[in-house]
Amino acid sequence: MDRLAKLAEMLVQNPADSFLRHAMALEHIKAGRDGTARELFEAILAHDPGYTGSYYHLGKLLERSNDAASAVAWYERGIEAARAAGDAHSLGELQAALDDLNSW
Numbered sequence: 001m002d003r004l005a006k007l008a009e010m011l012v013q014n015p016a017d018s019f020l021r022h023a024m025a026l027e028h029i030k031a032g033r034d035g036t037a038r039e040l041f042e043a044i045l046a047h048d049p050g051y052t053g054s055y056y057h058l059g060k061l062l063e064r065s066n067d068a069a070s071a072v073a074w075y076e077r078g079i080e081a082a083r084a085a086g087d088a089h090s091l092g093e094l095q096a097a098l099d100d101l102n103s104w
Helices: 003-013 018-030 034-047 053-064 068-085 088-102
Strands: none
Touching (some): 034 053
């Protein structure tokens, strides 16, 4: 059974699990399905705005899609969420990604 199938099976048992949904989005990226991954990341963040890891990966996906304005917006939202959660690691990653993007 491939990873996507395994994740889908696990999501049947716990459909709101942000970790599983995030993992599924990453698998879609690996498979070249950025549109599906974007939808999953946006759904995760709509349901669980405190799931800070998804902001970074969504922002990177948007950068690869040449949508810098949307990437900046998601990085900024992620920075706010990471600050609110006291998540220094995610805050640092998101700030670095935003700084790199803004340096262009």
